[in-house]
Amino acid sequence: MSRHPSRLRGDVLIPMLVTALTCLTTVSVAQSPADTAPPFPPPGRLVDVGGWRLHLNCNGSPDGSQPTVILEAGMGDFSVEWSLVQPGVARFARVCSYDRAGDGWSELGPHPRTMHQIVYELHTLLDKAGEHPPYVLVGHSYGGWLVRLYQAMYPSEVAGMVLVEAGADNPLRMLGDGRVVHASDLATGRPVPPVKTANPLRESDIPPAALSQMKAGADDASAHANPGSRSRLPPEAQRMRAWVLSRWQHAAAAVNPVESEELMGLRTERLKSEHPLGDLPLVILTRGIAEENGPDAAALEQEHRKDHAVLAALSRKGEQVIAKKGGHHIQLDEPELVIATIRRVVAAARK
Secondary structure, three states: OOOOHHHHHOOOOOHHHHHHHHOOOOOOOOOOOOOOOOOOOOOOEEEEOOOOEEEEEEEOOOOOOOOEEEEEOOOOOOHHHHOOOHHHHOOOOOEEEEOOOOOOOOOOOOOOOOHHHHHHHHHHHHHHHOOOOOEEEEEEOHHHHHHHHHHHHOHHHEEEEEEEOOOOOOOEEEOOOOOEEEHHHHOOOOOOOOOOOOOOOOHHHOOHHHHHHHHHHHHHHHHOOOOHHHHHOOHHHHHHHHHHHOOHHHHHOOOOOOHHHHHHHHHHHHOOOOOOOOOOOEEEEEEOOOOOOOOOHHHHHHHHHHHHHHHHOOOOOEEEEEEOOOOOOHHHHOHHHHHHHHHHHHHHHHO
16 A cells, blocks of 8 residues: 555654653743744744744735635645745735744744644734734645634634645544554544643753754755745745754644644534534635555545545535645645635635
8 A cells, every 4th residue: 555655644743752842841931042043034023922932924904894814834834835825815815824833933832732732822923913803714734724723712713714735634644663544543532731821842841862853854854845846935935944944943843742632623523513614614725636646546535535525514605626736735836726715715704
């Protein structure tokens, strides 16, 4: 059986890092200095959300008659991934991209990096920055889970959603020994840790062996920072990606030991009713170019489309659109399609 590792491994992290970073007992109150400065200043602003600062980049004039668009990147990605989409959206709406804690220009936040923690931080970021709801949330890949969780936690703030190649409710995961299982098989019923409002992680908190492993992985990742569709990014965005992936903070930003439990929670909520989002404007963008390989590639792609059809049914107004020229990064392969889709959802949310 052949599997596409980037789709399967996704957010599965090295067990050593998970263990090391979830057993920390040191109380942290300060941010460690950056190893090197980024290649250029942040295009947006850094906003303190509780002792650590997150980068928020907004364009377009606020318009009280329509929602603000919030762009949420996939795992391992950050605000520059929207470089081909954000300027187009800014022509008709207020639009913001941001960097999750530890990625892009943002500082490290508290650990573990649960989805609930990330959503809380985004909510706090928007509030402290003076960006007001309602929002149209746009989530790519892993970001699809985050915007769904945001809607579940703050439903009155969300006027519509666009899910771009979003993660399925019960995705496949490849383990270190090569076995492929569903995320639900990994769930143990562990409680999701409460959100932390202070004490960001410091470099000195991390056991030396785990830190060495993260730094070694960063060297390799940086050498292959812009494969495939990412070569379409502007040169400055590619430079920024290479810098970000060269830092151990990028690995630390992804440690979530309860991901499977959080995915189980999303799935449970979805199954409670036929259309849990009611009439919320919702569009699912699904790749048209296969990213699987091997003898079972066609079956895997069919399963992928079915998974997205399930997501479209979250809303009675849900719609699935196939990006005929797009792979997993539709926002890079077909940015105009993503822009047009966001425009449609913004217009529907105004009615």
